[in-house]
Amino acid sequence: MIHSFKSKRPTKSDYISGVKRRRRLGSAPREVRRSWVTFALVSLLSTTVLAVGAQDARATVTNGGLFWFDVASTQGLTDPVSGLTSTPGAPAAGDDVFAAFSPDGSKIAFGGSNGIKISGISRASPCQVTTAGNLPDWSPDGRKLVFSAADGGSHHIFVVNLADDSIQRITNTLRYDESARWSPDGSQIAFRRVTLGGNYESEIWLYDIASGVARQLTPQNGTAWAGNASWSPDSTKIVTVWGPSGSSNMSVEIFDMAGNATWLGSDIDLGGGPQWAPDGSMIAVGAVGTPELRLLSLTGAVQKRITVPLPAGDQPQLYGWQHLGGAAPLACTPVPSTTPTTTSATTSSTTSTSTTTPSGGSSVLQVGGEDRIATSIGISQNSFPSGNTNGASAGAVVLARADQFADSLVATPLAVKKDGPLLLTGSASLDPRTKAEIVRLLGATGTVYLMGGTAALATSVSDELTASGYTIVRFAGADRFATAVMVAQQGLGDPGTILEATGLDFPDALAAGAAGAKVGGAVLLTGGATQAQATAEYLAAHPGDTRFAIGGAAGQADPTATPLIGNDRYDTSVMVAQAFFDTPTAIGVATGEAFPDALGGGAHIALKGGPLLLTPTANLASSVGSYLTSKKTTIRSLFVYGGPTAVHPSVIGAIKAALT
Numbered sequence: 001m002i003h004s005f006k007s008k009r010p011t012k013s014d015y016i017s018g019v020k021r022r023r024r025l026g027s028a029p030r031e032v033r034r035s036w037v038t039f040a041l042v043s044l045l046s047t048t049v050l051a052v053g054a055q056d057a058r059a060t061v062t063n064g065g066l067f068w069f070d071v072a073s074t075q076g077l078t079d080p081v082s083g084l085t086s087t088p089g090a091p092a093a094g095d096d097v098f099a100a101f102s103p104d105g106s107k108i109a110f111g112g113s114n115g116i117k118i119s120g121i122s123r124a125s126p127c128q129v130t131t132a133g134n135l136p137d138w139s140p141d142g143r144k145l146v147f148s149a150a151d152g153g154s155h156h157i158f159v160v161n162l163a164d165d166s167i168q169r170i171t172n173t174l175r176y177d178e179s180a181r182w183s184p185d186g187s188q189i190a191f192r193r194v195t196l197g198g199n200y201e202s203e204i205w206l207y208d209i210a211s212g213v214a215r216q217l218t219p220q221n222g223t224a225w226a227g228n229a230s231w232s233p234d235s236t237k238i239v240t241v242w243g244p245s246g247s248s249n250m251s252v253e254i255f256d257m258a259g260n261a262t263w264l265g266s267d268i269d270l271g272g273g274p275q276w277a278p279d280g281s282m283i284a285v286g287a288v289g290t291p292e293l294r295l296l297s298l299t300g301a302v303q304k305r306i307t308v309p310l311p312a313g314d315q316p317q318l319y320g321w322q323h324l325g326g327a328a329p330l331a332c333t334p335v336p337s338t339t340p341t342t343t344s345a346t347t348s349s350t351t352s353t354s355t356t357t358p359s360g361g362s363s364v365l366q367v368g369g370e371d372r373i374a375t376s377i378g379i380s381q382n383s384f385p386s387g388n389t390n391g392a393s394a395g396a397v398v399l400a401r402a403d404q405f406a407d408s409l410v411a412t413p414l415a416v417k418k419d420g421p422l423l424l425t426g427s428a429s430l431d432p433r434t435k436a437e438i439v440r441l442l443g444a445t446g447t448v449y450l451m452g453g454t455a456a457l458a459t460s461v462s463d464e465l466t467a468s469g470y471t472i473v474r475f476a477g478a479d480r481f482a483t484a485v486m487v488a489q490q491g492l493g494d495p496g497t498i499l500e501a502t503g504l505d506f507p508d509a510l511a512a513g514a515a516g517a518k519v520g521g522a523v524l525l526t527g528g529a530t531q532a533q534a535t536a537e538y539l540a541a542h543p544g545d546t547r548f549a550i551g552g553a554a555g556q557a558d559p560t561a562t563p564l565i566g567n568d569r570y571d572t573s574v575m576v577a578q579a580f581f582d583t584p585t586a587i588g589v590a591t592g593e594a595f596p597d598a599l600g601g602g603a604h605i606a607l608k609g610g611p612l613l614l615t616p617t618a619n620l621a622s623s624v625g626s627y628l629t630s631k632k633t634t635i636r637s638l639f640v641y642g643g644p645t646a647v648h649p650s651v652i653g654a655i656k657a658a659l660t
Helices: 372-383 412-417 433-444 459-467 480-491 507-518 533-541 552-557 569-579 595-609 622-630 650-660
Strands: 048-055 065-071 097-103 108-109 117-120 135-139 144-151 152-159 167-169 176-182 188-194 202-208 214-216 224-231 237-244 250-256 259-268 282-287 290-297 304-309 315-323 351-356 361-371 398-401 422-425 446-451 470-475 495-502 522-526 545-549 562-564 586-591 613-615 637-641
Touching: 108 135, 117 259, 117 372, 117 562, 135 250, 144 176, 144 202, 152 188, 176 224, 176 290, 188 224, 250 562, 361 372, 361 650, 372 433, 372 595, 372 637, 398 433, 398 545, 412 422, 412 480, 412 507, 412 522, 422 433, 433 459, 446 459, 459 470, 459 569, 470 480, 480 533, 495 507, 495 552, 507 522, 507 545, 507 569, 507 595, 507 622, 522 533, 522 552, 545 552, 545 569, 562 569, 569 613, 569 650, 586 595, 613 622, 622 650, 637 650
Parallel strands: 097 135, 135 176, 152 176, 202 224, 361 637, 398 422, 398 446, 446 470, 495 522, 495 545, 545 562, 586 613, 586 637
Antiparallel strands: 048 065, 048 315, 097 108, 108 117, 135 144, 144 152, 152 167, 176 188, 188 202, 202 214, 224 237, 237 250, 250 259, 282 290, 290 304, 351 361
């Protein structure tokens, strides 16, 4: 899902008015905007240091700032850098108070109300990465940043690739995700998931990079609270502040990957934010009262105390422990006067995505895989990115064969009705990638709807799914027309609106699917320009239904239906969108020259309440471009289904131009 997002914290009002981003890292110099920092220490370029953010007891960023401390000292060092401070000790709310060292110690990523920036150790001439988001952390190879930001009324975890500026959203929940930390081996991202309101109960979750699945690590019985997480150097454990919600008597605890806890000590303040030492020998925590950092052994014994120059009662928050390297020069490309909106996308190990943002404010995401099955999985993971890990699983899965379209043309309204994706597999056997996605979506049990008889999806497919614990519902008529009628009757409960399209070709029916789902209707198939027997019998039995003929062939087959007939398949898809979607916020685009990507894409965009438009592979259909321009003020997200061989990059460029 792609949205504009704004960065916010759960305990205060939003402090970002919107998300805009650009300024990618590059080789060209640029004019820089000074970042506002309260304190920074620039003389410790060969010293192991801690980066610490300060927050007052009300958990706001007022009076916040960044400090660096030499852990060899017992007294915190502060040294304001001329030209990089506003009012010392009181920067503007939210400004640049969340920081992380790069793996080589040469750079810092920091965030707050001004978004994510990167600088050298001196913090001079920072590069703007996003203009919203906070709590950044680096991937072990230093090529990506993970951060949190608001999107669509909630708060999620995002990953930005510093090489191409693409941003991917990796969590999707109605709760509040923040404080992401990349594991040293690069395989997982730990983050904090918070329930807003009450005592802000929270847990630590782990997101697996390879599978795209998140799981809960720390326990939650309705009263638990977890602080920020820090990884052990070997990536086998996490340390966090944990304990009863609403209590100031918290514990520092180490959790292994099975969730088993080792207690290190209590009475650590809520904002302590523990950090594991790079050599794994100690853990630093922040303490309130007389603000200080405490260096603990792995048994919890206090090894050292470092005084923090903050007012009594303020909370030191730790964001990094790193041996600093030499300064690394950075160069950034200029920021355009109208900064594009930040975008995000969820991806899987089997798919690739390309995210761009025209200056008009809507985002464009292209989802494509190595083949049609991988593309359908990637589309599914965008619809249901968290899988079955947090109650946000799909309600069911609709499964169709990947090599022919006959039985799957009418599946989009069914997928929306059952709250699930449309996945593809081989006809003779269940593709293991598809099975893995079904498991991710449904867990150990659930319903899979099969489109077509055993000639379409062999018995071996249903047998494997049944043996795995899934309930199978197969829609199998005597032919594609009878199958469509079965879906209308048994799957959709005889809805009062019918969209007819030819069953001898795919474009019109696929455009009709998202519209049918929008109005709670069904798609029935004609035998080209003549009416199919099964369809005729169904319509005769339901004379009061509202009927639409999508495309010229269906219009000839049922001349009494309301016609939506364009000059070609592309124009017809636009006419359907105009008839059923007044103010669409999400749009799907797929090639009209092949069916597979539009199958999964149709269900995906229908779940988002938008239309599916069709275009030639090599150029954007003029009618589609005109439609996008006419709706650009309402469109917030546009999804392109299939890779560059399905939808050429020139089409993406034309889409962006239409939305600008």
